[in-house]
Amino acid sequence: xxxxxxxxxxxxxxxxxxxxxxxxxxxxxxxxxxxxxxxxxxxxxxxxxxxxxxxxxxxxxxxxxxxxxxxxxxxxxxxxxxxxxxxxxxxxxxxxxxxxxxxxxxxxxxxxxxxxxxxxxxxxxxxxxxxxxxxxxxxxxxxxxxxxxxxxxxxxxxxxxxxxxxxxxxxxxxxxxxxxxxxxxxxxxxxxxxxxxxxxxxxxxxxxxxxxxxxxxxxxxxxxxxxxxxxxxxxxxxxxxxxxxxxxxxxxxxxxxxxxxxxxxxxxxxxxxxxxxxxxxxxxxxxxxxxxxxxxxxxxxxxxxxxxxxxxxxxxxxxxxxxxxxxxxxxxxxxxxxxxxxxxxxxxxxxxxxxxxxxxxxxxxxxxxxxxxxxxxxxxxxxxxxxxxxxxxxxxxxxxxxxxxxxxxxxxxxxxxxxxxxxxxxxxxxxxxxxxxxxxxxxxxxxxxxxxxxxxxxxxxxxxxxxxxxxxxxxxxxxxxxxxxxxxxxxxxxxxxxxxxxxx
Numbered sequence: 001x002x003x004x005x006x007x008x009x010x011x012x013x014x015x016x017x018x019x020x021x022x023x024x025x026x027x028x029x030x031x032x033x034x035x036x037x038x039x040x041x042x043x044x045x046x047x048x049x050x051x052x053x054x055x056x057x058x059x060x061x062x063x064x065x066x067x068x069x070x071x072x073x074x075x076x077x078x079x080x081x082x083x084x085x086x087x088x089x090x091x092x093x094x095x096x097x098x099x100x101x102x103x104x105x106x107x108x109x110x111x112x113x114x115x116x117x118x119x120x121x122x123x124x125x126x127x128x129x130x131x132x133x134x135x136x137x138x139x140x141x142x143x144x145x146x147x148x149x150x151x152x153x154x155x156x157x158x159x160x161x162x163x164x165x166x167x168x169x170x171x172x173x174x175x176x177x178x179x180x181x182x183x184x185x186x187x188x189x190x191x192x193x194x195x196x197x198x199x200x201x202x203x204x205x206x207x208x209x210x211x212x213x214x215x216x217x218x219x220x221x222x223x224x225x226x227x228x229x230x231x232x233x234x235x236x237x238x239x240x241x242x243x244x245x246x247x248x249x250x251x252x253x254x255x256x257x258x259x260x261x262x263x264x265x266x267x268x269x270x271x272x273x274x275x276x277x278x279x280x281x282x283x284x285x286x287x288x289x290x291x292x293x294x295x296x297x298x299x300x301x302x303x304x305x306x307x308x309x310x311x312x313x314x315x316x317x318x319x320x321x322x323x324x325x326x327x328x329x330x331x332x333x334x335x336x337x338x339x340x341x342x343x344x345x346x347x348x349x350x351x352x353x354x355x356x357x358x359x360x361x362x363x364x365x366x367x368x369x370x371x372x373x374x375x376x377x378x379x380x381x382x383x384x385x386x387x388x389x390x391x392x393x394x395x396x397x398x399x400x401x402x403x404x405x406x407x408x409x410x411x412x413x414x415x416x417x418x419x420x421x422x423x424x425x426x427x428x429x430x431x432x433x434x435x436x437x438x439x440x441x442x443x444x445x446x447x448x449x450x451x452x453x454x455x456x457x458x459x460x461x462x463x464x465x466x467x468x469x470x471x472x473x474x475x476x477x478x479x480x481x482x483x484x485x486x487x488x489x490x491x492x493x494x495x496x497x498x499x500x501x502x503x504x
Contacts, residue, residue: 116146205240214441367392422476
Protein backbone atom coordinates (compact mmCIF):
# COMPACT_ATOMS: atom_id res chain seq x y z
CA UNK A 1 0.00 0.00 0.00
CA UNK A 2 1.30 3.46 -0.93
CA UNK A 3 1.88 6.12 1.70
CA UNK A 4 2.50 9.88 1.42
CA UNK A 5 1.12 9.86 -2.14
CA UNK A 6 4.28 8.26 -3.52
CA UNK A 7 3.92 7.17 -7.17
CA UNK A 8 3.31 3.50 -7.85
CA UNK A 9 6.20 1.39 -9.03
CA UNK A 10 5.86 -0.18 -12.48
CA UNK A 11 5.09 -3.57 -10.91
CA UNK A 12 2.46 -2.05 -8.59
CA UNK A 13 0.92 -0.19 -11.55
CA UNK A 14 0.63 -3.45 -13.51
CA UNK A 15 -0.99 -5.21 -10.56
CA UNK A 16 -3.46 -2.35 -10.19
CA UNK A 17 -4.41 -2.47 -13.87
CA UNK A 18 -4.77 -6.25 -13.75
CA UNK A 19 -7.13 -5.96 -10.79
CA UNK A 20 -9.22 -3.31 -12.55
CA UNK A 21 -9.43 -5.52 -15.65
CA UNK A 22 -10.56 -8.47 -13.50
CA UNK A 23 -13.32 -6.37 -11.93
CA UNK A 24 -14.57 -5.35 -15.38
CA UNK A 25 -14.69 -8.96 -16.52
CA UNK A 26 -16.65 -9.84 -13.40
CA UNK A 27 -19.15 -7.11 -14.33
CA UNK A 28 -19.42 -8.54 -17.83
CA UNK A 29 -20.07 -12.00 -16.42
CA UNK A 30 -22.83 -10.57 -14.21
CA UNK A 31 -24.46 -8.74 -17.13
CA UNK A 32 -24.31 -11.89 -19.25
CA UNK A 33 -25.92 -14.01 -16.51
CA UNK A 34 -28.72 -11.44 -16.32
CA UNK A 35 -29.31 -11.71 -20.07
CA UNK A 36 -27.71 -8.35 -20.86
CA UNK A 37 -24.49 -9.38 -22.66
CA UNK A 38 -23.52 -6.15 -24.47
CA UNK A 39 -21.47 -7.97 -27.10
CA UNK A 40 -24.59 -9.41 -28.75
CA UNK A 41 -25.81 -5.93 -29.77
CA UNK A 42 -25.79 -5.53 -33.55
CA UNK A 43 -26.96 -1.96 -34.14
CA UNK A 44 -28.26 1.19 -32.52
CA UNK A 45 -30.19 4.01 -34.14
CA UNK A 46 -28.26 7.29 -33.94
CA UNK A 47 -30.14 10.44 -34.96
CA UNK A 48 -27.64 13.11 -33.81
CA UNK A 49 -24.04 13.48 -32.64
CA UNK A 50 -22.26 15.73 -30.17
CA UNK A 51 -21.56 18.43 -32.76
CA UNK A 52 -25.04 18.51 -34.29
CA UNK A 53 -26.77 18.68 -30.88
CA UNK A 54 -24.71 21.76 -30.02
CA UNK A 55 -25.00 23.35 -33.45
CA UNK A 56 -28.77 22.86 -33.67
CA UNK A 57 -29.63 23.50 -30.02
CA UNK A 58 -32.30 26.10 -30.79
CA UNK A 59 -34.01 23.62 -33.09
CA UNK A 60 -33.57 20.54 -30.89
CA UNK A 61 -34.24 21.99 -27.41
CA UNK A 62 -36.90 19.90 -25.69
CA UNK A 63 -36.94 17.31 -28.49
CA UNK A 64 -35.90 13.68 -28.27
CA UNK A 65 -32.60 12.59 -29.81
CA UNK A 66 -30.75 9.29 -29.97
CA UNK A 67 -26.97 9.41 -29.57
CA UNK A 68 -24.14 6.98 -28.88
CA UNK A 69 -20.55 7.19 -27.75
CA UNK A 70 -17.92 6.24 -25.22
CA UNK A 71 -18.44 7.04 -21.52
CA UNK A 72 -15.57 9.36 -20.57
CA UNK A 73 -16.60 10.85 -17.19
CA UNK A 74 -19.11 10.24 -14.40
CA UNK A 75 -20.26 12.27 -11.41
CA UNK A 76 -22.66 10.20 -9.29
CA UNK A 77 -24.98 12.26 -7.08
CA UNK A 78 -27.29 9.78 -5.37
CA UNK A 79 -30.47 9.63 -7.46
CA UNK A 80 -28.96 11.44 -10.46
CA UNK A 81 -25.66 11.54 -12.31
CA UNK A 82 -23.88 13.74 -14.81
CA UNK A 83 -21.59 12.09 -17.35
CA UNK A 84 -19.92 12.85 -20.66
CA UNK A 85 -19.92 10.65 -23.72
CA UNK A 86 -17.45 11.05 -26.58
CA UNK A 87 -18.05 10.46 -30.27
CA UNK A 88 -15.98 11.40 -33.32
CA UNK A 89 -16.83 15.08 -33.01
CA UNK A 90 -16.24 15.59 -29.29
CA UNK A 91 -17.84 15.38 -25.86
CA UNK A 92 -21.51 15.80 -24.90
CA UNK A 93 -22.90 15.88 -21.37
CA UNK A 94 -25.72 13.53 -20.38
CA UNK A 95 -27.95 13.71 -17.30
CA UNK A 96 -29.14 10.36 -15.94
CA UNK A 97 -31.89 10.43 -13.31
CA UNK A 98 -33.26 7.36 -11.53
CA UNK A 99 -36.90 8.44 -11.83
CA UNK A 100 -36.56 8.82 -15.62
CA UNK A 101 -34.62 5.68 -16.60
CA UNK A 102 -35.96 3.32 -13.92
CA UNK A 103 -34.52 2.03 -10.68
CA UNK A 104 -32.93 -1.12 -12.14
CA UNK A 105 -31.33 0.68 -15.08
CA UNK A 106 -29.98 3.43 -12.82
CA UNK A 107 -28.55 0.89 -10.38
CA UNK A 108 -26.80 -0.87 -13.26
CA UNK A 109 -25.51 2.46 -14.57
CA UNK A 110 -23.94 3.18 -11.17
CA UNK A 111 -22.50 -0.28 -10.49
CA UNK A 112 -21.93 -2.07 -13.80
CA UNK A 113 -20.93 0.76 -16.15
CA UNK A 114 -17.28 1.89 -16.36
CA UNK A 115 -15.40 4.67 -18.07
CA UNK A 116 -14.68 3.51 -21.60
CA UNK A 117 -17.95 1.62 -22.05
CA UNK A 118 -19.82 2.43 -25.25
CA UNK A 119 -23.41 3.43 -24.54
CA UNK A 120 -26.57 4.32 -26.40
CA UNK A 121 -28.67 7.22 -25.09
CA UNK A 122 -32.16 8.48 -25.82
CA UNK A 123 -33.45 11.64 -24.24
CA UNK A 124 -34.38 15.28 -24.77
CA UNK A 125 -32.03 18.18 -25.32
CA UNK A 126 -31.75 20.86 -22.64
CA UNK A 127 -29.30 23.34 -21.15
CA UNK A 128 -28.10 23.11 -17.55
CA UNK A 129 -28.09 26.02 -15.10
CA UNK A 130 -24.40 26.51 -15.92
CA UNK A 131 -25.27 26.82 -19.62
CA UNK A 132 -23.93 23.47 -20.82
CA UNK A 133 -25.92 21.84 -23.61
CA UNK A 134 -26.84 18.33 -22.50
CA UNK A 135 -29.18 15.38 -23.04
CA UNK A 136 -31.62 14.43 -20.28
CA UNK A 137 -31.74 10.64 -20.57
CA UNK A 138 -34.94 8.63 -20.77
CA UNK A 139 -33.15 5.46 -21.92
CA UNK A 140 -29.59 4.20 -21.28
CA UNK A 141 -28.17 1.05 -22.85
CA UNK A 142 -24.71 -0.49 -22.78
CA UNK A 143 -23.62 -1.35 -26.33
CA UNK A 144 -20.06 -2.56 -25.66
CA UNK A 145 -18.22 -3.32 -22.43
CA UNK A 146 -14.70 -1.84 -22.15
CA UNK A 147 -12.63 -4.58 -20.50
CA UNK A 148 -9.44 -2.55 -19.97
CA UNK A 149 -9.21 0.64 -17.89
CA UNK A 150 -8.46 3.88 -19.71
CA UNK A 151 -5.38 5.88 -18.63
CA UNK A 152 -6.11 8.04 -15.61
CA UNK A 153 -7.21 11.52 -16.60
CA UNK A 154 -4.54 13.39 -14.64
CA UNK A 155 -1.72 11.42 -16.28
CA UNK A 156 -3.21 10.86 -19.72
CA UNK A 157 -1.38 8.92 -22.40
CA UNK A 158 1.93 10.67 -23.08
CA UNK A 159 4.34 7.79 -23.71
CA UNK A 160 5.16 8.15 -27.42
CA UNK A 161 5.91 4.45 -27.93
CA UNK A 162 2.54 3.42 -26.49
CA UNK A 163 0.71 6.17 -28.41
CA UNK A 164 2.10 4.99 -31.76
CA UNK A 165 1.64 1.27 -31.02
CA UNK A 166 -1.87 1.70 -29.62
CA UNK A 167 -3.23 4.45 -31.86
CA UNK A 168 -6.77 3.31 -31.04
CA UNK A 169 -6.20 4.16 -27.35
CA UNK A 170 -4.37 7.37 -28.32
CA UNK A 171 -7.41 8.50 -30.31
CA UNK A 172 -9.71 7.82 -27.35
CA UNK A 173 -7.82 9.78 -24.72
CA UNK A 174 -6.05 12.50 -26.75
CA UNK A 175 -8.71 14.45 -28.69
CA UNK A 176 -6.13 16.61 -30.51
CA UNK A 177 -4.78 13.47 -32.18
CA UNK A 178 -8.18 12.74 -33.67
CA UNK A 179 -8.31 16.32 -34.97
CA UNK A 180 -5.01 15.86 -36.83
CA UNK A 181 -6.21 12.76 -38.64
CA UNK A 182 -9.55 14.30 -39.54
CA UNK A 183 -7.54 17.16 -41.04
CA UNK A 184 -5.36 14.66 -42.93
CA UNK A 185 -8.48 13.27 -44.58
CA UNK A 186 -9.58 16.78 -45.46
CA UNK A 187 -6.17 17.57 -46.99
CA UNK A 188 -6.35 14.50 -49.24
CA UNK A 189 -9.89 15.43 -50.27
CA UNK A 190 -8.81 18.96 -51.20
CA UNK A 191 -5.77 17.74 -53.17
CA UNK A 192 -8.02 15.48 -55.21
CA UNK A 193 -10.60 18.24 -55.70
CA UNK A 194 -7.90 20.66 -56.89
CA UNK A 195 -6.53 18.21 -59.46
CA UNK A 196 -9.95 16.97 -60.54
CA UNK A 197 -11.03 20.56 -61.19
CA UNK A 198 -8.04 20.91 -63.53
CA UNK A 199 -9.16 17.91 -65.54
CA UNK A 200 -6.59 15.45 -64.15
CA UNK A 201 -7.62 11.79 -64.06
CA UNK A 202 -6.92 9.80 -60.89
CA UNK A 203 -5.48 6.35 -61.65
CA UNK A 204 -4.06 3.32 -59.84
CA UNK A 205 -0.82 1.62 -60.87
CA UNK A 206 0.80 -1.61 -59.59
CA UNK A 207 2.22 -1.77 -56.08
CA UNK A 208 4.09 -5.01 -56.87
CA UNK A 209 6.67 -4.70 -59.65
CA UNK A 210 8.62 -7.51 -61.35
CA UNK A 211 12.02 -5.78 -61.36
CA UNK A 212 14.24 -3.75 -59.05
CA UNK A 213 15.01 -0.51 -60.85
CA UNK A 214 18.30 1.34 -60.58
CA UNK A 215 17.04 4.20 -58.39
CA UNK A 216 18.97 4.89 -55.20
CA UNK A 217 16.10 3.88 -52.90
CA UNK A 218 16.25 0.30 -51.61
CA UNK A 219 13.07 -1.73 -52.20
CA UNK A 220 11.30 -4.37 -50.13
CA UNK A 221 11.56 -7.77 -51.79
CA UNK A 222 8.93 -10.51 -51.78
CA UNK A 223 8.10 -13.70 -53.69
CA UNK A 224 5.20 -14.52 -55.98
CA UNK A 225 4.69 -18.25 -55.55
CA UNK A 226 2.40 -18.91 -58.53
CA UNK A 227 4.72 -17.16 -61.01
CA UNK A 228 7.81 -18.36 -59.12
CA UNK A 229 9.49 -14.95 -59.37
CA UNK A 230 10.84 -12.31 -57.01
CA UNK A 231 8.80 -9.12 -56.87
CA UNK A 232 9.36 -5.72 -55.30
CA UNK A 233 7.14 -3.22 -53.53
CA UNK A 234 7.23 -0.01 -55.53
CA UNK A 235 9.54 2.83 -54.55
CA UNK A 236 7.71 5.30 -56.84
CA UNK A 237 4.72 5.50 -59.19
CA UNK A 238 6.54 7.52 -61.86
CA UNK A 239 7.32 5.09 -64.67
CA UNK A 240 3.84 3.58 -64.95
CA UNK A 241 2.23 7.03 -64.87
CA UNK A 242 4.42 8.31 -67.71
CA UNK A 243 3.44 5.26 -69.77
CA UNK A 244 -0.16 6.43 -69.38
CA UNK A 245 0.84 9.79 -70.86
CA UNK A 246 2.33 7.84 -73.80
CA UNK A 247 -1.05 6.12 -74.07
CA UNK A 248 -2.78 9.47 -74.49
CA UNK A 249 -4.40 10.11 -71.11
CA UNK A 250 -2.50 13.45 -71.06
CA UNK A 251 -3.28 14.46 -67.44
CA UNK A 252 -3.01 11.83 -64.69
CA UNK A 253 -2.28 11.64 -60.98
CA UNK A 254 -2.04 8.95 -58.33
CA UNK A 255 -2.28 9.10 -54.55
CA UNK A 256 0.01 6.17 -53.92
CA UNK A 257 1.50 4.18 -51.08
CA UNK A 258 5.27 3.95 -51.47
CA UNK A 259 7.67 1.54 -49.76
CA UNK A 260 11.39 2.10 -49.19
CA UNK A 261 13.57 -0.25 -47.16
CA UNK A 262 15.50 2.50 -45.44
CA UNK A 263 15.96 4.25 -42.11
CA UNK A 264 13.41 6.17 -40.07
CA UNK A 265 13.50 9.66 -38.59
CA UNK A 266 11.19 12.62 -38.05
CA UNK A 267 10.62 12.96 -41.81
CA UNK A 268 10.94 9.35 -43.02
CA UNK A 269 8.89 6.17 -42.59
CA UNK A 270 9.39 2.99 -44.69
CA UNK A 271 5.76 3.20 -45.84
CA UNK A 272 4.43 6.60 -46.87
CA UNK A 273 2.06 8.36 -49.26
CA UNK A 274 2.89 10.46 -52.30
CA UNK A 275 0.99 12.29 -55.00
CA UNK A 276 2.51 12.15 -58.47
CA UNK A 277 1.11 14.36 -61.22
CA UNK A 278 1.89 14.30 -64.96
CA UNK A 279 0.66 16.73 -67.61
CA UNK A 280 1.38 16.53 -71.33
CA UNK A 281 2.50 19.60 -73.29
CA UNK A 282 3.91 21.57 -70.36
CA UNK A 283 7.29 22.00 -68.64
CA UNK A 284 8.73 22.29 -65.15
CA UNK A 285 7.84 25.96 -64.85
CA UNK A 286 4.16 25.03 -65.29
CA UNK A 287 4.66 22.50 -62.49
CA UNK A 288 6.05 25.27 -60.26
CA UNK A 289 2.88 27.27 -60.77
CA UNK A 290 0.75 24.19 -60.10
CA UNK A 291 2.57 23.64 -56.77
CA UNK A 292 2.01 27.26 -55.69
CA UNK A 293 -1.66 27.11 -56.64
CA UNK A 294 -2.20 23.74 -54.96
CA UNK A 295 -0.55 24.71 -51.65
CA UNK A 296 -2.41 28.03 -51.59
CA UNK A 297 -5.75 26.36 -52.27
CA UNK A 298 -5.32 23.49 -49.80
CA UNK A 299 -4.04 25.79 -47.02
CA UNK A 300 -7.01 28.14 -47.46
CA UNK A 301 -9.49 25.25 -47.45
CA UNK A 302 -7.98 23.42 -44.48
CA UNK A 303 -6.47 26.21 -42.34
CA UNK A 304 -8.48 29.20 -43.53
CA UNK A 305 -5.28 31.12 -44.34
CA UNK A 306 -2.01 30.82 -46.27
CA UNK A 307 -0.06 32.29 -43.33
CA UNK A 308 0.59 29.46 -40.90
CA UNK A 309 2.94 28.66 -38.02
CA UNK A 310 5.01 25.49 -38.10
CA UNK A 311 6.92 24.58 -34.94
CA UNK A 312 7.15 28.23 -33.96
CA UNK A 313 8.13 29.53 -37.43
CA UNK A 314 5.75 31.78 -39.35
CA UNK A 315 5.39 30.64 -42.95
CA UNK A 316 3.77 32.33 -45.92
CA UNK A 317 2.43 29.73 -48.35
CA UNK A 318 0.71 32.21 -50.64
CA UNK A 319 2.71 32.90 -53.81
CA UNK A 320 4.85 34.00 -55.38
CA UNK A 321 7.49 31.71 -53.87
CA UNK A 322 11.21 32.45 -54.08
CA UNK A 323 12.93 30.90 -57.12
CA UNK A 324 16.68 30.26 -57.46
CA UNK A 325 18.78 28.01 -59.65
CA UNK A 326 21.02 25.61 -57.77
CA UNK A 327 24.05 27.56 -59.01
CA UNK A 328 22.59 30.84 -57.71
CA UNK A 329 21.74 29.32 -54.32
CA UNK A 330 25.20 27.80 -53.83
CA UNK A 331 26.89 31.08 -54.79
CA UNK A 332 24.62 33.04 -52.43
CA UNK A 333 25.20 30.87 -49.35
CA UNK A 334 28.74 29.50 -49.88
CA UNK A 335 30.40 32.04 -52.17
CA UNK A 336 31.43 29.26 -54.58
CA UNK A 337 30.70 30.08 -58.23
CA UNK A 338 30.14 27.06 -60.45
CA UNK A 339 30.68 29.12 -63.61
CA UNK A 340 34.27 29.86 -62.52
CA UNK A 341 35.24 26.17 -62.25
CA UNK A 342 37.10 25.19 -65.42
CA UNK A 343 37.68 21.52 -64.57
CA UNK A 344 36.33 18.81 -62.29
CA UNK A 345 39.61 18.85 -60.36
CA UNK A 346 39.24 22.58 -59.73
CA UNK A 347 35.72 22.02 -58.44
CA UNK A 348 36.95 19.31 -56.05
CA UNK A 349 39.61 21.69 -54.78
CA UNK A 350 36.93 24.31 -54.01
CA UNK A 351 34.97 21.72 -52.01
CA UNK A 352 38.10 20.74 -50.12
CA UNK A 353 38.82 24.37 -49.17
CA UNK A 354 35.26 24.74 -47.94
CA UNK A 355 35.58 21.58 -45.84
CA UNK A 356 32.97 19.60 -47.81
CA UNK A 357 33.57 15.94 -48.62
CA UNK A 358 32.29 14.70 -51.97
CA UNK A 359 31.12 11.08 -51.91
CA UNK A 360 32.43 10.30 -55.38
CA UNK A 361 35.97 11.23 -54.33
CA UNK A 362 38.46 11.71 -57.18
CA UNK A 363 35.80 10.79 -59.75
CA UNK A 364 33.54 13.63 -58.63
CA UNK A 365 32.43 15.98 -61.39
CA UNK A 366 31.58 19.65 -61.17
CA UNK A 367 27.95 18.59 -60.86
CA UNK A 368 28.70 16.30 -57.92
CA UNK A 369 30.54 19.14 -56.17
CA UNK A 370 27.66 21.55 -56.74
CA UNK A 371 25.22 19.06 -55.19
CA UNK A 372 27.51 18.52 -52.18
CA UNK A 373 27.87 22.28 -51.60
CA UNK A 374 24.10 22.70 -51.86
CA UNK A 375 23.56 20.06 -49.18
CA UNK A 376 26.22 21.60 -46.94
CA UNK A 377 25.44 25.31 -47.26
CA UNK A 378 21.99 25.90 -48.72
CA UNK A 379 19.25 23.52 -47.63
CA UNK A 380 19.13 24.57 -43.98
CA UNK A 381 18.69 28.23 -45.06
CA UNK A 382 15.51 27.58 -47.05
CA UNK A 383 12.81 28.38 -44.50
CA UNK A 384 10.13 30.18 -46.52
CA UNK A 385 8.78 28.24 -49.54
CA UNK A 386 11.52 28.20 -52.17
CA UNK A 387 11.96 26.55 -55.55
CA UNK A 388 15.50 25.40 -56.37
CA UNK A 389 15.74 24.57 -60.06
CA UNK A 390 18.18 23.51 -62.80
CA UNK A 391 19.83 20.47 -61.20
CA UNK A 392 23.00 18.80 -62.50
CA UNK A 393 22.41 15.85 -64.79
CA UNK A 394 24.42 13.68 -62.35
CA UNK A 395 21.49 13.37 -59.91
CA UNK A 396 18.56 13.79 -62.30
CA UNK A 397 18.30 10.60 -64.39
CA UNK A 398 14.68 11.18 -65.44
CA UNK A 399 14.73 14.90 -66.23
CA UNK A 400 15.18 16.55 -69.62
CA UNK A 401 18.48 18.33 -70.23
CA UNK A 402 18.54 22.10 -70.66
CA UNK A 403 19.00 22.79 -74.33
CA UNK A 404 21.35 25.74 -73.71
CA UNK A 405 23.34 23.99 -70.94
CA UNK A 406 23.20 20.18 -71.29
CA UNK A 407 25.12 19.57 -68.04
CA UNK A 408 21.96 20.70 -66.22
CA UNK A 409 18.38 19.46 -66.29
CA UNK A 410 14.94 21.00 -66.21
CA UNK A 411 14.28 19.90 -62.66
CA UNK A 412 13.26 21.59 -59.43
CA UNK A 413 12.69 20.71 -55.81
CA UNK A 414 10.85 22.91 -53.36
CA UNK A 415 11.83 23.46 -49.75
CA UNK A 416 9.97 24.67 -46.66
CA UNK A 417 11.47 24.92 -43.17
CA UNK A 418 14.77 23.52 -44.46
CA UNK A 419 13.20 20.32 -45.77
CA UNK A 420 12.47 19.12 -49.29
CA UNK A 421 8.74 18.75 -49.88
CA UNK A 422 8.52 17.85 -53.56
CA UNK A 423 10.36 17.18 -56.81
CA UNK A 424 9.47 17.94 -60.44
CA UNK A 425 10.85 17.73 -63.98
CA UNK A 426 10.36 18.52 -67.56
CA UNK A 427 10.29 14.80 -68.24
CA UNK A 428 13.01 13.18 -70.30
CA UNK A 429 11.30 11.79 -73.40
CA UNK A 430 14.34 10.81 -75.49
CA UNK A 431 14.46 6.97 -75.24
CA UNK A 432 18.12 6.81 -76.33
CA UNK A 433 19.29 9.31 -73.70
CA UNK A 434 17.02 7.68 -71.10
CA UNK A 435 18.47 4.21 -71.66
CA UNK A 436 22.02 5.54 -71.40
CA UNK A 437 21.19 7.17 -68.07
CA UNK A 438 19.47 4.01 -66.81
CA UNK A 439 22.58 1.98 -67.68
CA UNK A 440 24.79 4.33 -65.65
CA UNK A 441 22.29 4.31 -62.79
CA UNK A 442 22.13 0.51 -62.64
CA UNK A 443 25.93 0.19 -62.87
CA UNK A 444 26.41 2.67 -60.02
CA UNK A 445 23.87 0.92 -57.80
CA UNK A 446 25.31 -2.55 -58.42
CA UNK A 447 28.82 -1.24 -57.69
CA UNK A 448 27.65 0.12 -54.31
CA UNK A 449 25.40 -2.71 -53.14
CA UNK A 450 26.44 -6.33 -52.74
CA UNK A 451 23.93 -8.72 -54.28
CA UNK A 452 22.15 -5.91 -56.14
CA UNK A 453 19.54 -7.10 -58.67
CA UNK A 454 18.84 -3.73 -60.27
CA UNK A 455 17.74 -3.79 -63.90
CA UNK A 456 16.77 -1.39 -66.65
CA UNK A 457 13.01 -1.10 -67.08
CA UNK A 458 12.94 -2.14 -70.73
CA UNK A 459 9.14 -1.86 -70.91
CA UNK A 460 9.40 1.82 -69.99
CA UNK A 461 12.08 2.37 -72.65
CA UNK A 462 9.82 0.67 -75.20
CA UNK A 463 6.98 2.98 -74.21
CA UNK A 464 9.25 6.01 -74.75
CA UNK A 465 10.09 4.69 -78.20
CA UNK A 466 6.42 5.00 -79.15
CA UNK A 467 6.63 8.65 -78.14
CA UNK A 468 6.13 10.57 -74.88
CA UNK A 469 4.94 14.11 -75.63
CA UNK A 470 6.64 17.03 -73.86
CA UNK A 471 5.49 16.47 -70.29
CA UNK A 472 5.77 18.11 -66.89
CA UNK A 473 5.84 15.83 -63.86
CA UNK A 474 5.58 16.44 -60.11
CA UNK A 475 5.84 14.26 -57.01
CA UNK A 476 5.34 15.32 -53.39
CA UNK A 477 4.92 13.67 -50.02
CA UNK A 478 1.45 13.82 -48.53
CA UNK A 479 2.71 13.09 -45.03
CA UNK A 480 5.04 16.09 -45.00
CA UNK A 481 2.26 18.36 -46.22
CA UNK A 482 0.02 17.05 -43.43
CA UNK A 483 2.81 17.67 -40.91
CA UNK A 484 3.04 21.23 -42.17
CA UNK A 485 -0.68 22.01 -42.00
CA UNK A 486 -1.23 20.31 -38.62
CA UNK A 487 1.97 21.69 -37.02
CA UNK A 488 3.22 18.16 -36.28
CA UNK A 489 6.88 17.70 -35.35
CA UNK A 490 7.28 14.14 -36.63
CA UNK A 491 5.87 12.02 -39.43
CA UNK A 492 4.72 9.49 -36.82
CA UNK A 493 2.17 12.03 -35.59
CA UNK A 494 0.43 12.04 -38.99
CA UNK A 495 0.54 8.29 -39.73
CA UNK A 496 -2.22 6.35 -38.01
CA UNK A 497 0.01 3.31 -37.56
CA UNK A 498 3.70 4.20 -38.12
CA UNK A 499 6.21 1.42 -38.58
CA UNK A 500 7.38 0.14 -35.19
CA UNK A 501 9.82 -2.55 -34.15
CA UNK A 502 7.73 -5.40 -32.66
CA UNK A 503 7.94 -5.94 -28.95
CA UNK A 504 9.49 -9.22 -27.88
